[in-house]
Amino acid sequence: MTEETVSGDQHLLELRNRIDRIDGEIARLISERAGCALEVAEVKKATGEDALYYRPEREAQVLRRAMERNSGPLTDEEMARLFREIMSACLALEEPVKVAYLGPEGTFTQQATLKHFGNSAQSRPLAAIDEVFREVEAGAVNYGVVPVENSTEGVINHTLDNFMNSNLSICGEVELRIHHHLMISDVTRPKSITRIYSHAQSLAQCRKWLDAHYPNVERVAVSSNADAAKRVKGEWNAAAIAGDMAAELYGLKVLSEKIEDRPDNSTRFLIIGTQQVPSSGDDKTSLMVSMRNEPGALHDLLEPFRRYNIDLTRVETRPSQSGNWTYVFFIDFKGHRDTSGIAEALKEIGACASDLKVLGSYPRGVL
Numbered sequence: 412m413t414e415e416t417v418s419g420d421q422h423l424l425e426l427r428n429r430i431d432r433i434d435g436e437i438a439r440l441i442s443e444r445a446g447c448a449l450e451v452a453e454v455k456k457a458t459g460e461d462a463l464y465y466r467p468e469r470e471a472q473v474l475r476r477a478m479e480r481n482s483g484p485l486t487d488e489e490m491a492r493l494f495r496e497i498m499s500a501c502l503a504l505e506e507p508v509k510v511a512y513l514g515p516e517g518t519f520t521q522q523a524t525l526k527h528f529g530n531s532a533q534s535r536p537l538a539a540i541d542e543v544f545r546e547v548e549a550g551a552v553n554y555g556v557v558p559v560e561n562s563t564e565g566v567i568n569h570t571l572d573n574f575m576n577s578n579l580s581i582c583g584e585v586e587l588r589i590h591h592h593l594m595i596s597d598v599t600r601p602k603s604i605t606r607i608y609s610h611a612q613s614l615a616q617c618r619k620w621l622d623a624h625y626p627n628v629e630r631v632a633v634s635s636n637a638d639a640a641k642r643v644k645g646e647w648n649a650a651a652i653a654g655d656m657a658a659e660l661y662g663l664k665v666l667s668e669k670i671e672d673r674p675d676n677s678t679r680f681l682i683i684g685t686q687q688v689p690s691s692g693d694d695k696t697s698l699m700v701s702m703r704n705e706p707g708a709l710h711d712l713l714e715p716f717r718r719y720n721i722d723l724t725r726v727e728t729r730p731s732q733s734g735n736w737t738y739v740f741f742i743d744f745k746g747h748r749d750t751s752g753i754a755e756a757l758k759e760i761g762a763c764a765s766d767l768k769v770l771g772s773y774p775r776g777v778l
């Protein structure tokens with residue numbers, strides 16, 4: 412052994428000893444934090460049966476602070492993700508939170524659920540968006556996670572329509588970068604692919620790539636990306652377009668990575684529940700408004716937003732379920748319903764609308 416390797420080995424040993432010491436301190440501090448969370452739970456329990464353990468506004472503040480005070484070398488996102496998991500474990504200690512999401516397992520909605528609630532939440536896949544709403548309404552789970560819009564393909568109508576017949580609120584949002592991969596099973600012959608399975612939205616998000624690389628291959632729309640991945644197992648002439656979780660879950664091999672046409676392709680998901688969330692300091696509000704079917708109605712609806720200087724982030728129109736050719740507007744804007752300016756604007760809009768429902772004010776997605 413040369414002198415150099417001896418001193419290298421010695422240095423490695425010293426560094427590992429240092430890491431062991433730091434880990435000891437981190438472990439002690441995490442336990443102390445978890446003890447605090449248990450005390451918080453006692454304080455909440457004393458408020459009665461309906462005590463709210465999960466506090467979206469507080470979680471957003473904790474994560475934002477973790478990012479603000481980070482000075483590297485980890486990225487802000489990486490640091491926040493670590494705190495996400497610590498808080499998830501602390502919340503599970505207070506009271507296990509039950510979450511339903513649009514399944515099956517392996518979908519992007521499951522990935523969004525994990526990103527938002529962390530690994531300690533008890534999550535359950537359901538077959539349809541309606542079912543997620545129903546299970547939250549019935550109290551079988553505390554929260555639901557459903558997709559609402561994609562940056563390439565637009566709004567998910569089914570989710571918006573469900574709000575028309577539901578009393579649930581929006582208590583959070585989470586955005587996920589969507590990376591699609593072309594994947595095959597171990598029996599697939601890559602040169603003999605004649606069929607590609609995926610969800611219709613994903614096929615649309617990879618349209619140009621498919622036109623360029625697999626122009627004559629049949630594209631088969633199925634109920635989810637995870638379902639596509641499942642079908643490919645055992646088919647020698649088929650491939651699937653899906654995400655990392657599906658590839659892992661079904662043991663598929665990724666043939667081509669990140670094949671989405673737009674590199675910034677992302678999907679926004681909503682957290683639905685029954686609680687009204689206080690301001691976190693950086694929030695969004697979602698409204699559902701019906702207007703009388705008369706000239707100038709849309710102008711009257713939007714005018715207060717301009718006057719109170721409120722920043723609209725989205726306006727969607729859906730046919731109302733109560734009559735032909737009448738519409739419901741879904742409007743998102745920056746700010747919390749309880750802040751001055753917004754509270755006044757909502758009062759004015761309420762006065763000119765035939766129906767106004769605040770679907771919720773909630774923290775802007777952090778991670």
Ligand SMILES: O=C(O)C(=O)C[C@]1(C(=O)O)C=C[C@@H](O)C=C1
Pocket residue numbers: 448451452464465466467469470473497498499501502505
């Ligand atoms: O501050 C609270 O209310 C807590 O319950 C503590 C805590 C945390 O671990 O920081 C845990 C769960 C809540 O969702 C928010 C924060």
